[in-house]
Amino acid sequence: MLLITCPWCGPRDEIEFSCGGEAHITRPSEPEALTDEAWADYLFNRTNPKGPHAERWVHTHGCRRWFNVLRNTATNEILAVYEMGKPRPDGEGS
């Protein structure tokens, strides 16, 4: 069970949180202007790296706030926890 540091509540067991999948996927501002392929890419396609992965978590059974986590998927090491809207601290990805 991961130990996740909520930016507002501090370190808590994973059981208090829910994972919301890959972070930094912005909803297109004009969906109607997109091709089917571009929309499908937003809707369905996610990266699946072995290594650092930026993902969204919510402290479901705590403060109920969302934040981003940079986690190494191979080792489960948590490299960073940062607020929504902030860029990836390692400068990778979008």
Add this chain to the structure above:
Amino acid sequence: MRPQRMRLASGGRIDRTRPLSFSFDGTRYQGFAGDTLASALMANGVRRVGRSFKLHRFRGIFSAGAEEPNAIVQLESGPRTVPNLRATQVELYDGLSAASVNAWPSLAVDFLAINSLFAPLLPAGFYYKTFMWPKPLWHACEGMIRRAAGLGRAPMDPDPDTYDHLHAHCDVLVVGGGPTGLAAALRAGRTGARVIIADEQNELGGQLLNNRQQVDGSLGADWVATACEEFVGTANVRVLTRTTAFGHYEHNHVALLERRTDHLGPGVDGVRQRLWKVRAKQVVLAAGAYERPIVFRNNDRPGVMLASAAAAYVNRYAVRPGQRAVVFTNNDSGYAAAADLADGGVPVAAIVDARLEAGDDAAALAAVRDIEVLNGFAVVDVKGRRQVAGADVSILNDEGAATGGSARTIGCDLLAVSGGWNPCVHLHCHSGGKLDFDSDWACFVPGRTPLASRAAGAAAGVFELAACLESGFEAGARAARAAGIKRRGRARKAPAAERNSPAPARRLFHVPSLKRGGEAKAFVDLQYDVTAADISLAAREGYESVEHVKRYTTLGMATDQGKTSNVAGLAILSGVLGRPIPEVGTTTFRPPYTAVTYGALAGRDVGDFADPVRKTPMHHWHVAAGAKFEDVGQWKRPWYYPRADESMQEAVNRECLAARNTIGVLDASTLGKIDIQGRDTVTFLNRVYTNTWDSLAVGRSRYGLMCGEDGMIFDDGVTTRLGDHHYLMTTTSGGAARVMSWLEEWLQTEWPELDVRLTSVTEQWASAGLCGPGARRLMDDLSEDLPLDSEALPFMAMAEGRVAEIPARVFRISFSGEVSFEINVAARYGMALWNALMTAGEKYGITPYGTEAMHVLRAEKGYIIAGQETDGTVTPIDLGLERMVSKKKDFIGKRSLSRSDTAREDRKQLVGLLTEDESEVLPEGAQIVAEPRPMPPMEMIGHVTSSYYSANVGRSIALALIRSGRSRVGEYVFAPLPGKRVMARVVEPVFFDPEGGRLHG
């Protein structure tokens, strides 16, 4: 009671003043406090304790610990029975009753032992080859095979015991309380670090309890007692005995199982087992090592035993494991075992050492006791069928093969074997730790780990006592420091033990048989009867990956998970494939290390505590009225209110008729309610609902549909504008939490700039829904200040006022198609409101109705239920709700509605179905076909989503999702059901008052 004929007169960690009686396979015996079931059986001279899994050969006690593959028992009977326990770990208590698991009908007369004669017909992969195809054969034989497979039986009755969970945090968790773990805990404890030390046995000490080595000049066991005293005086060290660390998870989450009362017998008061969830800053793995066997022909006969286990029985339990021993070893530790046996009254006929030379200290142990040592020899076969009667030995050549030279048979009834040691690397590997190969000892040792965890002592491949103590001491110091403890603490010198001058071990896992076909009786996995021949066969048949060999042969897949067999199996595979052991690799180590009861995993989360129950403020009234309840999410909702001996259908019919002809009243308190405030609420609603919200006036309500971004319906409900920037959203009863989380997610992650605040108010309001022709009259009677006529309070409007003198919000919303008033009051007035309605409504024939009638009434009108008509693959258009989908604005899911698949013309669409036989009620979920055939396969074109008998319509009605359904209106379709085929006409999905005149009333 028979005498304990193999018990030594003195010594051991047993209490001879506390005799305990017990029974095994129906025979009564006596043992002593401090015994395990295995040591007590051994004391009574019981050699055969089980039958093997496949071949049903006799098996005897093989080890003295968690690795035991043979002595597997079913403990006790009835609801407290536990299957598949290792007798070597079951502490004896008075009245204990156990049975061997893998013999039918009894251990002595085993019908299935006939399998043994057919052994050549049961090679590796036998079950796969014979029974996976053709399927009918497997079905015919499955029951027989499963029973023959034996192993324990799960209890059939509810578990009467209590279990609990405990969360703990510490700086340093030490797993294992042997010399290494003790040294680590002592050292870390002295720095002031919060330490937990856990050991699976009844007392700390590990191997020091089993042998006669000295620490700091005292007998090991005495030094252990001193260490324990230090722990007692140290508030920051917590000692957990009878506690197994069974899983090591991410970020040093370690799960421990503490057996609190098992050693006292069944039915003792208190918590039987406790699951500890420990979060440790640092972990020291001091779990020790297993001695490993050597594979040779007939190495499974009762009386073949690990050498260290034989010594443990003598030293710790004061039991002679045999009358005359032969020790077969490839390393120095066999000599210490031989010395312990000899000193404990078991004459050692010979030490068979695969090496040409032993270490000086080891050799001296044999020399002073006049034990014959056969250097460069190996045991090649075992005499005796029911138990060991002798060991056939022969000279080994340089390649490790027996030559047949100098062959002789040495009479013995105990063959103690040491093939070296395998560090217990399980916990290290549970969470991504890698293994390195130690070629000196030919064993896997812990390598890199992503966790703040370190192995020490034998668990790290350090097998000498003095080095183990130093390794543990060092690990304790480092762990405390890494956990951030600055103090270094007193007594910084490691406990000392004598240093020996050992000779290296010889790599020998397997002595090939001199007999043709002898490998088929050379057992690698004792519990699942996997032989050296099976592994060779698997390799010859092309199974080269160790994971494949494991599954094909079942090597290591039994309840012992291959603790004594995996490495030997790998070594044999490596030999057949001609690849070095580390290249062959290991199988994966997964938690749990040893089996964990479901009771402990569930803890207190059983029965009433399994899931919270939510009740409305009017719940007790419903109970008193005799309502039958239905679970909706966690809510208990009245399902229907049967009178006298009404059937369910009769009650539902009566409730449905009342709702349309007089007055019905429904407890609607469970409906999800979200209070929404903020200047951007309209913008927000426009984005999350498919329809538009700009024009909604204060005091007016609107029905809304929510989709996921994939365009599929997610939830629905009515939202009312209470003020300029204040709205009340309702959701489905079961979907309230999901919708709340969904809205929060969008607000926080995508649209943080919106000024919108959400508050769940579901439980703050109680709600009673009145409907039917008499509803307005009753409202009139109970309210003075509320406008009730259709001009002032039309359909889809809301007014605030008093109902039965209670402040209320009254909504003209309807889920029945009748004139309706949904009265919301503060939850604490819910019961008062309900009582007032029932009392004042009596003269109008007010009838409470439950969820079943609610479902029928809405289905009569073709109103959908999200989650019943929808299943995550249904769009608003599929349901004929195009009018709900705005063309003007964007909303979540809109773009998906024009994706090629979502825009298809031939999607499943909502229609009504009327069966030809009006009394026939289709089962919900029934598949629909256009062209029925006598037998499947048939092309399915849809399914029934809702189906009821409707008293108001006077016949059965159904809703269904059918491919191109709207273009099929008027056509006939079929539902193939068991034993019959039902024909139905496709109709519009509205069965009652299609014009909707009654709604506005």
